[in-house]
Amino acid sequence: MAWTCCRNILIAVAWSIFTSLGIQTTFALDQERPNVLFIVIDDLRPSLGCYGGPIISPNIDQLAAQSAVFTNAMVQQSLCAPSRTSFLTGRRPDTTKLYDFYSYWREAAGNYTTLPQHFKENGYFTASVGKVFHPGNSSGGNDDYPYSWSVPAYHPSTDQFIYAKVCPNLDGKLGDNVMCPVDVDKMPEGTLPDLQAFERAAEILRNLSSAKATGAEKTHLHERFEDGKSSLTNASSPPFFLAVGYRKPHVPWKYPKEYESLYPLSSVEIASNPTMPEEMPSAAWEVFGRLRKHSDLRPLKLPLPYGTIPLNYHGPMRQNYYAASTFMDHQVGRLLNVLEESGFANNTIIVLVGDHGWQLGEHGEWCKFSNFELATRAPLLVHVPGVTDTRWMAADKFELLDPLLLTKKDAVEKKQMNIKLQRYLHKNAIREVEILDEQERYEFIKDYSDLEQNNGIHVDDFVEFVDIFPTLSDLANISIPPICPPKSFNVDFCAEGVSFAPLITNKMTSTRGDISGGNSNRVTNFTRWKNATFSQYPRPSIVPTGESSDVPHLANITIMGYSMRTRDYHYTEWIGFNHTTFEGNWSDVGARELYINALDPDQNQNVAGYIKYGTLVKDLSQRLQRGWRDCLPN
Ligand SMILES: *[C@@H]1O[C@H](CO)[C@@H](O)[C@H](O)[C@H]1NC(C)=O
Ligand SMILES: *[C@@H]1O[C@H](CO)[C@@H](O)[C@H](O)[C@H]1NC(C)=O
Ligand SMILES: *[C@@H]1O[C@H](CO)[C@@H](O)[C@H](O)[C@H]1NC(C)=O
Ligand SMILES: *[C@@H]1O[C@H](CO)[C@@H](O)[C@H](O)[C@H]1NC(C)=O
Ligand SMILES: *[C@@H]1O[C@H](CO)[C@@H](O)[C@H](O)[C@H]1NC(C)=O
Ligand SMILES: *[C@@H]1O[C@H](CO)[C@@H](O)[C@H](O)[C@H]1NC(C)=O
Ligand SMILES: *[C@@H]1O[C@H](CO)[C@@H](O)[C@H](O)[C@H]1NC(C)=O
Ligand SMILES: *[C@@H]1O[C@H](CO)[C@@H](O)[C@H](O)[C@H]1NC(C)=O
Ligand SMILES: *[C@@H]1O[C@H](CO)[C@@H](O)[C@H](O)[C@H]1NC(C)=O
Ligand SMILES: *[C@@H]1O[C@H](CO)[C@@H](O)[C@H](O)[C@H]1NC(C)=O
Ligand SMILES: *[C@@H]1O[C@H](CO)[C@@H](O)[C@H](O)[C@H]1NC(C)=O
Numbered sequence: 021m022a023w024t025c026c027r028n029i030l031i032a033v034a035w036s037i038f039t040s041l042g043i044q045t046t047f048a049l050d051q052e053r054p055n056v057l058f059i060v061i062d063d064l065r066p067s068l069g070c071y072g073g074p075i076i077s078p079n080i081d082q083l084a085a086q087s088a089v090f091t092n093a094m095v096q097q098s099l100c101a102p103s104r105t106s107f108l109t110g111r112r113p114d115t116t117k118l119y120d121f122y123s124y125w126r127e128a129a130g131n132y133t134t135l136p137q138h139f140k141e142n143g144y145f146t147a148s149v150g151k152v153f154h155p156g157n158s159s160g161g162n163d164d165y166p167y168s169w170s171v172p173a174y175h176p177s178t179d180q181f182i183y184a185k186v187c188p189n190l191d192g193k194l195g196d197n198v199m200c201p202v203d204v205d206k207m208p209e210g211t212l213p214d215l216q217a218f219e220r221a222a223e224i225l226r227n228l229s230s231a232k233a234t235g236a237e238k239t240h241l242h243e244r245f246e247d248g249k250s251s252l253t254n255a256s257s258p259p260f261f262l263a264v265g266y267r268k269p270h271v272p273w274k275y276p277k278e279y280e281s282l283y284p285l286s287s288v289e290i291a292s293n294p295t296m297p298e299e300m301p302s303a304a305w306e307v308f309g310r311l312r313k314h315s316d317l318r319p320l321k322l323p324l325p326y327g328t329i330p331l332n333y334h335g336p337m338r339q340n341y342y343a344a345s346t347f348m349d350h351q352v353g354r355l356l357n358v359l360e361e362s363g364f365a366n367n368t369i370i371v372l373v374g375d376h377g378w379q380l381g382e383h384g385e386w387c388k389f390s391n392f393e394l395a396t397r398a399p400l401l402v403h404v405p406g407v408t409d410t411r412w413m414a415a416d417k418f419e420l421l422d423p424l425l426l427t428k429k430d431a432v433e434k435k436q437m438n439i440k441l442q443r444y445l446h447k448n449a450i451r452e453v454e455i456l457d458e459q460e461r462y463e464f465i466k467d468y469s470d471l472e473q474n475n476g477i478h479v480d481d482f483v484e485f486v487d488i489f490p491t492l493s494d495l496a497n498i499s500i501p502p503i504c505p506p507k508s509f510n511v512d513f514c515a516e517g518v519s520f521a522p523l524i525t526n527k528m529t530s531t532r533g534d535i536s537g538g539n540s541n542r543v544t545n546f547t548r549w550k551n552a553t554f555s556q557y558p559r560p561s562i563v564p565t566g567e568s569s570d571v572p573h574l575a576n577i578t579i580m581g582y583s584m585r586t587r588d589y590h591y592t593e594w595i596g597f598n599h600t601t602f603e604g605n606w607s608d609v610g611a612r613e614l615y616i617n618a619l620d621p622d623q624n625q626n627v628a629g630y631i632k633y634g635t636l637v638k639d640l641s642q643r644l645q646r647g648w649r650d651c652l653p654n
């Protein structure tokens with residue numbers, strides 16, 4: 021299999037491998053403006069192969085091997101609509117004023133320019149396929165068309181069957197199970213949303229490719245530019261920004277049943293910490309209310325709010341989450357393969373994100389809806405041709421790797437490599453190298469470069485999803501949104517994050533505390549990178565009730581949990597919040613959480629109330645209140 025092939029390729033091993041990326045400041049993209057393929061995955065936590073996790077994801081791993089893989093990327097709120105609105109506008113929930121699903125920032129907050137809109141206004145053809153913006157009221161009822169998109173957003177017709185009772189139960193009846201491996205032929209319309217989304221995206225790529233070959237004016241695509249402002253009137257076809265949103269592994273885990281067999285139950289490990297953290301304040305608890313209502317979990321009659329799912333369900337639930345993820349990986353692979361076949365792979369920046377994390381039984385929790393790191397940390401991969409793929413040696417960039425054709429041997433090899441990879445993550449490999457002796461260092465570098473060869477460049481530096489908008493603008497060499505002023509409701513074009521392009525184009529020097537680089541014509545020098553990330557989650561009450569405490573409507577929000585992750589700590593305050601003024605009251609602290617990363621990476625013990633940490637808590641509280649502006653690179 022190609023995805024293990026490169027282990028056998030002998031590569032030059034020397035210190036130079038650490039610096040070769042640093043030298044790379046010119047883009048292979050200079051000649052033509054780069055396209056962007058923006059892939060958004062619903063509810064995907066960083067348990068992919070390339071993150072050292074158990075998910076079988078050969079296609080994303082292959083992309084990762086040619087990308088920068090961010091291991092500390094945090095979303096601003098762990099819920100689909102607020103997170104997506106935040107990273108697509110480059111602003112935080114307090115500025116989009118969206119914490120639920122029901123308001124449209126252009127009406128409720130300000131007329132903010134979005135990431136795709138910015139590309140569109142710079143002459144790009146922009147298109148949305150599947151779930152990119154959260155559809156519905158939070159994106160104006162039409163996915164922010166025509167502001168963000170050149171053509172109306174496409175949604176698969178089978179989206180309407182999301183909660184349909186199509187899952188076979190043991191008793192032969194059909195239910196709306198959360199665990200729902202299916203026979204695709206027997207599904208309504210004989211297909212699934214992600215299969216349809218892939219097909220539409222592939223059609224767009226093929227049409228763009230033929231538009232490029234034949235001259236844009238002759239193509240059908242041209243007629244579909246419905247807002248009359250298209251740059252397809254240029255003789256040459258424009259670059260594109262294509263956003264594709266896949267639905268899986270969002271619940272229900274409805275996916276072709278073949279993928280289930282990749283995860284025999286005996287091979288699925290469950291969480292080592294399936295109980296509530298010690299001293300966890302009640303506000304931190306989310307009740308996974310909607311999940312309890314699926315046909316296969318309802319009979320458990322779990323008491324609200326603290327009744328948890330029995331351990332014998334944990335294995336099967338993880339199995340289904342993983343299988344749905346592998347099905348999604350296959351659709352990513354097909355998409356990348358079409359990108360390559362269409363001749364775009366050499367000139368397309370690819371970003372793949374999960375919209376937030378997911379809890380799979382850790383802490384006895386499921387779903388997102390919280391400030392735990394499991395909910396706020398999400399996958400983020402950035403592929404820049406000619407920059408992040410310089411060590412990729414296979415002939416094909418994006419060979420289609422069918423996970424269902426994996427042999428057992430491939431799977432075992434891959435698993436072993438993932439375990440090795442996991443050991444290298446969450447520690448600053450470069451810093452460790454400096455304290456090793458000559459021989460050890462040689463071995464370490466050889467090992468590490470072998471891993472990176474197969475798994476991409478792992479970037480441990482902090483990034484936030486609000487940084488994606490400025491970063492992509494930077495990488496594509498269009499104007500970068502400036503940092504927003506404190507009250508930016510009247511400012512259309514700005515972002516509450518910064519470009520992390522320097523970490524991609526000059527990664528290796530960054531870990532030595534000397535960050536410079538980015539776009540060569542606008543180098544910015546920093547002495548230190550971002551030293552914290554910020555996320556938040558709202559609650560209607562300090563003690564959870566039902567479903568509405570997972571996802572309170574704006575009118576019911578009385579508490580906001582503001583959370584800050586630093587290198588050493590994860591600190592949260594649950595404070596009074598006025599949903600009319602959108603302001604938190606820092607004198608009204610309902611609860612605090614402090615987890616110490618080095619001692620308790622799984623966040624099993626809240627130590628905020630411990631006397632010995634009193635001074636630390638005071639200090640972190642002040643830093644949390646000063647907020648993200650205090651933590652920007654400088
Ligand atoms: C970026 O764009 C500017 C014009 O806006 C151009 O002068 C410059 O050459 C471009 N740089 C790269 C690296 O493409
Ligand atoms: C969604 O928008 C529609 C049309 O503007 C409106 O009628 C409806 O009340 C909104 N729904 C919610 C829950 O706000
Ligand atoms: C919002 O911005 C868009 C795009 O720049 C513009 O066309 C529209 O008129 C603006 N709307 C308002 C209400 O300012
Ligand atoms: C692609 O082109 C074909 C042939 O011109 C056309 O029928 C189809 O609608 C186009 N698809 C899209 C998504 O633009
Ligand atoms: C044609 O392309 C150029 C450069 O890419 C751009 O500046 C111009 O606005 C485009 N023309 C139209 C009509 O979109
Ligand atoms: C992409 O770049 C590689 C390496 O420069 C080259 O071998 C390949 O032919 C290119 N492919 C396309 C489709 O341009
Ligand atoms: C960044 O640092 C380099 C090397 O120290 C220096 O040559 C360059 O002028 C600096 N650039 C800016 C924008 O300060
Ligand atoms: C607010 O909360 C109450 C009590 O839980 C619930 O009955 C009501 O429907 C909620 N309002 C909204 C808009 O969700
Ligand atoms: C929220 O602020 C508004 C405006 O200042 C005020 O009228 C209202 O009483 C406040 N609500 C709460 C619950 O404090
Ligand atoms: C903030 O909370 C404190 C303590 O509960 C309270 O005394 C004060 O009135 C609150 N301020 C506002 C603006 O609600
Ligand atoms: C980040 O660094 C700045 C500058 O040294 C400092 O003021 C700030 O408190 C730090 N923030 C955190 C959360 O450590």
